[in-house]
Amino acid sequence: MEETELLHAFSEELRELLNPNAVEDAKLVQKGLILYRQGLVQQVTIEDRTVTAVVQDVTPVKVLLDLDFAGLSECSCPTEGLCRHQLAVFFSAFSKVSSVSDWVSDWREPIREQKSAAGWGMQTAKDLIKANGVLQPDYGRWVHSFEVSFDTLLASKQHTSPYVIPELFGIYERRLHASAPVEQEWRLLYELVGIVVSFRKLAALSERLGHDEATVKRAYLHVFHNLMEDTEELAVKIGVQSLPFAFDEFIERLKDDAYALLTCASGLEYERIYLYRLLWVHFFKKKPWREEELLKIHAGLKGLQDWENPLPLMAAGVHLNLLVGDDERALELVGLFSAAEIAPYMVYWIDYLSGLKAWRRVGPVIELFLQKVKPYLEALAGYHSCAAFVRNALRAVAPYCAESDRLDVYERALLAMLPYSFGEYEYLLFERGQFDRWGELQAFVGLDFYELPKERLKAVEKEQPEVLLAMLHQTAQREIDQKNRASYRMAVRHLKKLRTLYKKLKRVDDWQYFLDTLMERTKRLRAFHEECRRSKLIEG
Structure with a gap:
């Protein structure tokens, strides 16, 4: 991927992480912008899918941006997570390929446009409420009312900015609730029908307006997610009641509207399928x-x-x-999908069957999921998206593994989902005392020796010190490869720890052979040899 594409992808990840309506995020962007515009970002280097720079703040700080995984970016300041220095370096690097002002303006867009839409929308909603009043139970009238209100408030303009849709939809929802029947049982059904129709209309509008996936995600995907949550709550409330015969016609027609969710648009597949599944689990029983x-x-x-x-x-x-x-037919159908298509839906089905405590049924679904999850993660963009998916997947798989005493399945899940499952897998191996495999895992993800928790290192050194040898060799070599004084001093520190471990293991000859070989291989690195002599690692 070219430098320009990497920076644009990183900028999109920042948009996801930063909410323009959150005061702290707005301050963070503003402070980063000030540092950048004051010319305090220096020594910017873009290579190996990273950006490194120095920011001359009150005290100078070093920043490394990981263009593949924003969450792995680092700054030498004490702030945890994203900081103003990282934002400043991003703006400085991004300015080389695009407009920083446009990026900031696009990011702030929701706030400006929401305010301008509110006044017009409220007046229109009042007019609609006067016209409709409270609606008595009549499926056709309900749907007609929803559609007219939706079209008037959200679809009457030729071009509607994505950033005003949440504001207008909120006004539309308030209008919908104002016309709900008074009786509790009919009110609940009215609201459920309203959600299904509104969801379908909004998905179709999104497609008509040409809003792509990134735009919807940034501006109003949360509207769809709120509707999904409301549906689950309503369907459960209605589902526990014995349904009156008068509901029969409504249910038949609602099933048709639910089916329309599958065909009403080409985008928002996950959300449309999710809502459809909810209705068939909780309501159409x-x-x-x-x-x-x-x-x-x-x-x-x-x-x-x-x-x-x-x-x-x-x-x-x-x-x-x-x-x-009919699990056999279901799994047969799953086999027809590519991993990238079906894996995200399988977590829901694992959860559903686990909820029924149908452990024999859930096992084969998990086995098939484990075959598909790695290719799915490779296709899924963004570290945070992958990490969030893995958290949900492990939470779904865990009950089956516990109930069936299948820790081997859980471990295979952890392996399949590395590196995003690293934290859980590291904890599992350490708690089981499998220190050799724990060490291999640390080497796999490339963590340096002194990045690991001290209490962990002490425990491993006491129980199985040879595990630490490979990690120290690897870390020392990385420092030597940096070829500067500071890294040579760190390398010597690691080598001295290595010497201690070799002596503890009574392998002094091995240590001496390694050191002699290392000194011969690095004989041209005079500064490194000086640091070795200064620390008395070798004789003067």
Whole structure:
């Protein structure tokens, strides 16, 4: 990937991490901008997918930006996580390939546009409430009211900025609630229908306006996620009641609207499938309904055009087959997907079957998931996205492993999801006293000896000191390769620790052979040899 692409990808990751509506984040960006504009960022170097620089703040600090994983960026200041110095260095590097002012302006866009939309939206909503009043139970009237209100508030303009959609949708929701039936049971159903219709309309509007995935994520993806959370809560509340016969017609028509979630747009696949699954788990519970829906999905797949994406309908087919207990067919369908397509959906099904305590059923799903998770993580962009996915996946797999006494499956999951599962795997190996494998894991992720917790190192040195030898050799060599005085002094520090361990293991001859070989190999590095003599590692 070229330097320009790397910096643009890094800039997108920062957009995800920084919320323009959060006071602390706004201050952080402002402080970084001041440092950059005052010309305090110096010695900027972009190479090996990193940016290094020095920021002349009150005291000079060294900054390293990891362009692949923003979360691995470092600064020598005491601030934990993202700091003003890292922002300043980003602005300095980004200025070489694009406009910093445009980046900051785009990042701040939501605040400006939300304010301008609020006044117009509130007046329109008041007019709609006067026109509609409280709506009595009538599915057709409900849907018509939702659609008219939605189109008036959100879809009446030729071009709607993505940043005003959350504000306008909030006004639309308040208007929807104001017309809800008074009776509790009808109110709950009304709100559930409203969510399904609104979700479908918003997904279709997003596509019509040409908002790409990154734009939706930045501006209003949270609106879809809020609707998903509200759906789960409502469906559970309605599902525990015995449904009146008067609901039958509403449920039939709501099933059609739920099916439309799968076909209403080409984007927002994950969110549309998620909402569809929620409804069929918590609300449409009768087996005949589910079997009938499977036939509908099968017919829908047969009728798809070549250019239409079959994934939503196929994922729905997997889901319904699991609900009716046909696991063999469900797993057969999963096998037709690529890892990048199906892996994110499998975590939900593992959770669902675990919730039923159907341990025999969940095992094969986990096995198939472990075959697909590594390719999925390789295809998924961004360290934070991968780390969040792995946390959810491990949480889903853990109950089965505990209940079935299958720690081997959990360990295979940890291995498959490295490096994002490093923290959990490191803890597991250490607690089980598998220090040799613990050491191999540290070497795999490339951590230096003195980056590791001291209490861990003391315990390993006491129980299995030979594990630390390879780590110290590796760390010392890295320092020598830096070829500067400071790194030579660190290398000598590691070598002295190595000498102590070799003596403790009664392997003095091995130490001497290694040291002689090292001195011969580095004989041209006079500064390194001087540091070795100064510390009395070798004779003068």
